[in-house]
Every structure is written in C-alpha cells, then in structure tokens.
Amino acid sequence: MEGQQPLIELKDIYKIYRMGAEEVHANDGITLTICRGEFVAIVGKSGSGKSTLMNIIGALDVPTSGTYLLGGEDVGHMSDNQLAEIRNKMIGFIFQQYNLLPRDNLLENVELPLLYAGVGKNERRERAMKALEKVGLAEKWASKPKQLSGGQQQRASIARALAGDPSLILADEPTGALDSRTSREVLDFMKELHREGNTIVMITHDSSIALEAERVVRIHDGKINFDGDVKEYASIL
Numbered sequence: 042m043e044g045q046q047p048l049i050e051l052k053d054i055y056k057i058y059r060m061g062a063e064e065v066h067a068n069d070g071i072t073l074t075i076c077r078g079e080f081v082a083i084v085g086k087s088g089s090g091k092s093t094l095m096n097i098i099g100a101l102d103v104p105t106s107g108t109y110l111l112g113g114e115d116v117g118h119m120s121d122n123q124l125a126e127i128r129n130k131m132i133g134f135i136f137q138q139y140n141l142l143p144r145d146n147l148l149e150n151v152e153l154p155l156l157y158a159g160v161g162k163n164e165r166r167e168r169a170m171k172a173l174e175k176v177g178l179a180e181k182w183a184s185k186p187k188q189l190s191g192g193q194q195q196r197a198s199i200a201r202a203l204a205g206d207p208s209l210i211l212a213d214e215p216t217g218a219l220d221s222r223t224s225r226e227v228l229d230f231m232k233e234l235h236r237e238g239n240t241i242v243m244i245t246h247d248s249s250i251a252l253e254a255e256r257v258v259r260i261h262d263g264k265i266n267f268d269g270d271v272k273e274y275a276s277i278l
C-alpha cells in the first residue's frame with residue numbers, strides 16, 4: 042500500500058443502535074484505509090456488521106461517531122442531499138438482487154445514474170451503450186431485465202455501476218443470487234475491472250468468495266479481527 046493514494050479512510054467508526062435500554066454496537070471502532078486500485082473483500086458472519094459498514098462506506102448512512110474520508114472529503118457529517126451527491130459522483134453500486142427497474146429496458150436502466158448526475162441525453166445514451174458493450178450486452182440494450190438470465194441481469198447492473206465512471210465500485214454479495222457457474226463469470230469480470238485499475242470493495246459472508254479479492258478484511262462483532270493479503274487469509278482458513 043506504500044506510496045498509494047488512500048480512497049477510503051475510516052477512523053474509529055462506531056454505529057450504535059439504541060433499542061430501549063439496550064445498545065447494539067453494529068460497528069464497534071473500525072479503523073480501515075483502502076487505497077485507489079485495491080480489490081478488498083469485507084467478510085464476516087451474519088450479524089457481524091457488514092451491511093452497517095457498507096452503508097457507511099457507500100455514503101448511505103453516517104456513523105454515530107468517528108471520521109470517514111472518501112477521496113479526502115469528510116463524509117461522516119454530511120446532510121442527506123450532500124450524501125446523495127457524493128454517491129452519484131463517486132460510487133457504483135452492485136447489489137445481490139440487481140435492483141434493475143423492471144419496466145425499463147437495459148439501456149434506460151444503465152442510464153439512470155447518469156440521469157441523476159445531470160448528464161445530458163446524448164452523452165447519457167453514449168456512455169450507457171459503452172458500459173453495456175463492456176459487459177457484453179450491447180445487443181440486448183432494448184431487452185427488459187425479466188428477459189435476461191440472472192448472470193446477464195447482474196452484468197447489466199455492473200454496467201449501471203460503471204456508467205458513471207465511479208471512483209469506487211461497492212458490491213454487496215454480488216453473487217448471492219447466482220449459481221456457481223454464473224458466479225464464476227461475475228467474479229472473473231470483477232477481477233478484470235480490478236486489473237483495469239478500478240477500486241473494488243466487495244461484501245460477502247462467504248470466505249471462498251472473499252478469496253477472489255487481493256486483500257481481505259474480516260469483521261466479527263463489529264470489529265476488524267483480520268486484515269491482510271488474500272494468501273495470508275487463505276492460510277488461516
């Protein structure tokens with residue numbers, strides 16, 4: 042990581058939910074730096090705090106305390122509008138259930154984040170088509186999500202994530218809904234994106250999927266209990 046540029050800087054992040062008299066420390070003092078160009082898997086069992094952390098990294102939520110810098114900007118104290126702007130500008134999301142709009146065709150789905158970002162119609166079309174080409178779905182641009190296989194839908198959602206040329210690709214259980222062959226295809230594609238220089242953070246409960254990344258961060262009870270190279274992670278499994 043030496044000499045590299047930090048993209049994500051989390052310092053002493055707490056997310057505390059108050060449930061009556063009880064407190065749940067969903068994130069319990071997380072300090073983590075991720076540099077541009079890294080491919081990091083965040084792994085942990087159910088309830089360990091992965092989604093909570095993903096929501097903070099993805100600027101979908103703010104921590105109870107601690108600081109979060111994304112590309113040097115302090116995200117931890119932003120208003121909802123500011124968070125929405127940062128998300129649009131900097132992050133491409135990939136979800137387990139694809140989250141494609143069923144009534145829109147693929148091109149319209151991929152264009153959507155660009156529309157939110159205020160990109161004009163012609164440029165939007167052009168960039169969305171380019172992203173569809175990249176995932177091998179250009180010919181399917183007019184299809185509705187339902188007319189595609191699960192793997193194709195996930196590729197379309199990857200195209201949507203890429204269209205805005207984000208600083209960070211944030212994937213939450215990207216292969217959770219796919220069979221093993223299609224998962225392989227999606228993971229290989231994510232590796233290719235990494236080779237091309239993209240920064241990828243992938244959340245998973247599955248250690249074998251985490252092994253696809255180059256660095257693994259494991260959380261347990263809201264705390265990081267492993268952070269290292271994937272080879273080292275493989276050796277402790």
Ligand SMILES: Nc1ncnc2c1ncn2[C@@H]1O[C@H](COP(=O)(O)OP(=O)(O)OP(=O)(O)O)[C@@H](O)[C@H]1O
Binds near residue numbers: 058065085090092093
């Ligand atoms: N909105 C909330 N209110 C209260 N407690 C919450 C809330 N969200 C999460 N928690 C608690 O915080 C802890 C971490 O939850 P989180 O959803 O981050 O886990 P996770 O690692 O994503 O689990 P899974 O793999 O099952 O999705 C859990 O104990 C959960 O019950």
Ligand SMILES: [Mg+2]
Binds near residue numbers: 091092093
């Ligand atoms: Mg979760």
